[in-house]
Amino acid sequence: MAHTHQHTPHPDHHAHGGDGGQAEILDLDAEVLAEHTASLTAWLPLRSAPRRIVDLGCGTGTGTFALLGRFPDAHVTAVDTSPGHLRSLHEKARALGVEGRVRTVAADLDSDRWPDLGTPDLVWASASMHHMADPGRALRSVHARLAPGGLFAVVELAGFPRFLPADAPESRPGLEERAHAATDAFHAEHVPHRGADWGPLLTAAGFTVEAERTLRVDLPGGRGAAIGRYARTSLQRVRAVAASGLAPEDLAALDELLDPDSPNSLLRREDLTVRTERTIWAARRA
Template sequence: MTHTPHHHGHAGAQDVQAEVLDLDAEILAGHIASLTAWLPLSSNPRQVVDLGCGTGAGTFALLERWPEAHITAVDASAGHLQRLREKACALGVDARVRTVQADLDASWPDLGTPDLVWASASMHHMADPDRTLRRVRDTLAPGGLLAVVELAGFPRFLPEDGPEERPGLEERCHAASERYHAEHVPHRGADWGPKLTAAGFSVEKERTITVHIDGSRSPAIGRYALISLESMRATVEGALPPEDLAALDRLLDADGPGSVLHRDDLAVRTERSVWAARRP
């Protein structure tokens, strides 16, 4: 899962979110692989659950890291799971993947007894994350590991002095977006360490990785910037002056000369924090 763009029309929003997740997986593949390698595991996990799997960024990183593992990929979106299954078939790993569609705030599905649960950018979407953590603890095998990976909000893409006519625009968009999300997604940006301890886990390791990927390294970064800023546009509508919104719209006009798609100074700048917690 990841930040969900707010678009009109449910199918359209699902498609946009799926593309953001796919771009996320492509651009941040190296960082995701480094996080799976960092996990404190003394033996290779055989049964793994990817909780809030989206279109499978974590699922495929975990399958690659542990070729013997079988993964249960859980998400509320049937469309995301369909996309994940198609990728698994294309890669020839479909025999190692089971998909489960479930609303984790409602009934808890049967996920077996996994050695490892991976929850990337999904815990902050839960209505009651403390209850979800307790359910994960009860699901894990004794001694099993939970990895909670969370984002520090939306990535940043523009240089600090950009765009030329409205320097600092992106920071102002982020400030407005943070206010919106503090109200609507209150658990985003939480410190998960105390929550994990309260749920009965022992936190063994935690780290924050800083991501900085130059735009010239991936042609997908322009598209990633476009969709991410578009999704932010709806949440900052009433919070920015008209001059800022006009400048933002010029960045979002895919066919216009000011489009982010035509800039050569983009980068992906963000942070990811991860907690590795063991069930005693």
């Protein structure tokens, strides 16, 4: 996936750089939100089942494997900047017995020279387009490669998931929102297209936007240990950027939540949920 600040500790958990923490959070995201990803692939307004799919900014394969499962005759070209993520995806494909249906391609999608991705019927870009340095150019590049009548699905999260109740933790109620607020300036500078309305941008690139849908995610935390791990890994990334903007008392309370040995650890809490929104735009090449 293309993004120009790969080595900055990034609270946006879909920033696909090369570190193991990002791989872990992408895998947890896939596990926790699997049902929602499946519902997005089922919703796509396709005229026929796609045979050639490109997953742009594939990370460790959340979309790739959802699409392979949804379309059993399809072949997916999975594209990312991170060799580590692509290795992980390839290993998963082999373990699932679908390696013959997946091709991995390492590429910087911010360059104006994209690799040969064939002529796909469907291009899927989940939480990757907002990292592009020049989204308009990237959208035009997709348009040029799609088969006539092909579909481009852009999926974006409305900001970062929330996990804690508003009155938590007891020592510092509202801590999570303050931590996110402390990252706002970073996001404004480094990820200016996060939260953008992609409809007008897709239209300007020559697409016809056929449908748009916003899906609210609200998962109870009692569904297994993965949500606690997801919350901890996510808030570790927020802390990396928010630390300098937080009061000392907030930072201490956040560190207590992140400490796996603390009685207040996120891994032990019974009151976690996963709350976020995903919007998907389905755009057709005429």
